[in-house]
Amino acid sequence: MTIRTRIAPSPTGDPHVGTAYIALFNLVFARQHGGQFILRIEDTDQVRSTRASEEQILESLRWLGLGWDEGPDVGGPHGPYRQSERMSIYQQHARQLIESGHAFYCFATPDELDEMRREQQARGETPRYDGRGLELSPSEVQRRLGAGEPHVIRMKIPAEGVCVIDDMLRGKIEIPWSQVDMQVLVKADGMPTYHLANVVDDHLMEITHVIRGEEWISSAPKHQLLYRYFGWNQPLFCHMPLLRNPDKSKLSKRKNPTSINYYRRMGYLPEALLNYLGRMGWSMPDEREKFSLAEMLTSFDLQRVSLGGPVFDVDKLNWLNGQWLREDLSADALVQRFRDWAFNVDYLGQIIPHVQKRIHTLSDVVPLAGFFLAGMLDVKAQDFENAKLSADQVRQILQFSSWYLDGERAWNIENLSAGLTTIAQAMDIKMRDFMIPIFVAIAGKPQAPSITDAMGILGADISRARVRHALGVVGGPSKKEVKAWEKQYRAIFTSDSDAGE
RNA sequence: GUCCCUUUCGUCUAGAGGCCUAGGACAUUGCCCUUUCACGGCAACGACAGGGGUUCGAAUCCCCUAAGGGACGCCA
Numbered sequence: 001m002t003i004r005t006r007i008a009p010s011p012t013g014d015p016h017v018g019t020a021y022i023a024l025f026n027l028v029f030a031r032q033h034g035g036q037f038i039l040r041i042e043d044t045d046q047v048r049s050t051r052a053s054e055e056q057i058l059e060s061l062r063w064l065g066l067g068w069d070e071g072p073d074v075g076g077p078h079g080p081y082r083q084s085e086r087m088s089i090y091q092q093h094a095r096q097l098i099e100s101g102h103a104f105y106c107f108a109t110p111d112e113l114d115e116m117r118r119e120q121q122a123r124g125e126t127p128r129y130d131g132r133g134l135e136l137s138p139s140e141v142q143r144r145l146g147a148g149e150p151h152v153i154r155m156k157i158p159a160e161g162v163c164v165i166d167d168m169l170r171g172k173i174e175i176p177w178s179q180v181d182m183q184v185l186v187k188a189d190g191m192p193t194y195h196l197a198n199v200v201d202d203h204l205m206e207i208t209h210v211i212r213g214e215e216w217i218s219s220a221p222k223h224q225l226l227y228r229y230f231g232w233n234q235p236l237f238c239h240m241p242l243l244r245n246p247d248k249s250k251l252s253k254r255k256n257p258t259s260i261n262y263y264r265r266m267g268y269l270p271e272a273l274l275n276y277l278g279r280m281g282w283s284m285p286d287e288r289e290k291f292s293l294a295e296m297l298t299s300f301d302l303q304r305v306s307l308g309g310p311v312f313d314v315d316k317l318n319w320l321n322g323q324w325l326r327e328d329l330s331a332d333a334l335v336q337r338f339r340d341w342a343f344n345v346d347y348l349g350q351i352i353p354h355v356q357k358r359i360h361t362l363s364d365v366v367p368l369a370g371f372f373l374a375g376m377l378d379v380k381a382q383d384f385e386n387a388k389l390s391a392d393q394v395r396q397i398l399q400f401s402s403w404y405l406d407g408e409r410a411w412n413i414e415n416l417s418a419g420l421t422t423i424a425q426a427m428d429i430k431m432r433d434f435m436i437p438i439f440v441a442i443a444g445k446p447q448a449p450s451i452t453d454a455m456g457i458l459g460a461d462i463s464r465a466r467v468r469h470a471l472g473v474v475g476g477p478s479k480k481e482v483k484a485w486e487k488q489y490r491a492i493f494t495s496d497s498d499a500g501e
Numbered sequence: 502g503u504c505c506c507u508u509u510c511g512u513c514u515a516g517a518g519g520c521c522u523a524g525g526a527c528a529u530u531g532c533c534c535u536u537u538c539a540c541g542g543c544a545a546c547g548a549c550a551g552g553g554g555u556u557c558g559a560a561u562c563c564c565c566u567a568a569g570g571g572a573c574g575c576c577a
């Protein structure tokens with residue numbers, strides 16, 4: 001049997017280091033066994049999936065050196081590799097489950113279900129689908145289908161007993177069926193949910209080992225049951241520990257830069273980032289810290305994965321990156337890397353027009369535009385002091401801006417200007433004054449080329465991180481303030497729907 | 502709240518019953534190298550969550566408790 005693994009990212013946001021982490025282990029496991037590693041795009045969420053996100057994810061993984069044998073860009077014998085292009089396959093399989101009596105139609109509206117869950121919670125029960133769709137008579141179902149009523153398809157779940165999941169790392173995991181919901185398989189828009197699509201595709205694509213994050217353990221019973229319903233052999237499951245923030249919660253962009261692009265723009269080497277990810281939950285048999293993908297491949301042993309959730313520690317990543325920079329690159333090679341990173345026509349070409357009017361000599365460029373080549377800026381609380389704004393106003397400006405920037409999905413100058421203007425107006429602060437702390441946060445000083453242009457050039461990742469860093473320097477909201485501020489912030493954007501989250 | 506997963510220095514980890522007086526790495530501190538800073542070298546600090554078993558012997562196996570985390574969506 002040929003070992004086949006996959007990474008199945010959802011193109012709904014920035015390329016996440018967690019995706020790279022799981023991809024790494026899937027790739028290494030497959031290659032080590034002479035198998036294949038495939039990439040599948042899980043874009044069944046029509047609302048949030050974008051082609052731009054998909055392209056970025058592919059590009060980021062390629063940058064890291066994680067290549068796949070089959071995927072939407074390279075093709076393969078089991079395509080298409082984009083779930084939105086496999087609709088008929090899911091419909092056919094969903095129909096099969098209806099016919100075999102393993103799934104049923106449900107006409108409940110989202111509002112109706114929200115209310116049901118609220119009532120259940122009020123009664124102290126676990127929110128759970130109550131099976132109302134099951135009580136409809138076949139003729140009633142036919143009538144409503146015929147009338148074109150919106151509906152979903154849900155899977156049936158055993159009323160009692162326990163489901164046993166065999167995990168390659170954790171052994172047998174027992175989950176009572178009473179804990180498992182009658183999951184929606186096909187949404188009202190006709191798209192399958194992850195649960196259906198993932199099982200159907202993994203089977204059709206002949207995936208033998210599903211290595212994924214720990215967050216999936218609780219839905220594994222549904223997946224296992226679907227394999228049974230279809231009469232298929234199921235792949236082996238392996239749930240990896242989740243990457244964590246320093247406070248141990250699941251790694252999130254609220255608390256940490258999670259985008260691969262961030263690390264790229266900060267100037268980490270792909271080899272080093274990959275190496276670091278390989279050290280998360282895994283160790284070389286000889287305990288060496290620094291190793292290449294090729295070395296990891298030859299020494300890999302899944303059993304060496306440790307299950308405690310590893311904290312993503314930037315200090316150690318910095319050290320490791322330094323090791324790679326010093327030990328694996330000649331001075332000439334480093335020159336090349338440096339040029340490719342930011343001293344290239346593409347990047348410099350965006351920056352120079354903004355400084356041209358402001359310089360007298362070429363040597364003025366770096367003092368003026370050096371912040372375009374920097375990572376985090378060394379700003380102090382006093383850098384934010386100014387006559388126009390109180391300290392609290394500065395803090396609030398940075399917090400609101402940070403929230404806004406984190407939520408802005410279409411990162412372009414027009415949107416950024418509009419978003420920041422909206423906040424300034426709501427706070428009743430003149431734009432000129434409002435921008436002072438933003439200038440300091442992004443450029444390190446209160447005067448610089450247009451700051452929205454600068455944010456556009458720097459990109460979302462570095463810009464967000466700098467604003468967040470600045471907020472940390474001046475002091476973010478206290479626990480008390482957070483609540484009030486969040487409320488105010490929401491009020492700013494409720495009438496203006498294209499920004500915020 | 503319910504279910505599930507996890508638990509070795511602050512952090513990443515080694516450790517598959519005796520090799521453990523628990524090893525390495527990052528961070529921190531000190532010293533050396535050095536015109537400075539870094540790099541590098543040396544050293545120090547620092548952990549088996551708690552309680553019960555099993556065993557001649559437990560960081561390692563079992564149970565309980567606690568803590569942390571995850572899931573509970575027509576998101577993935």
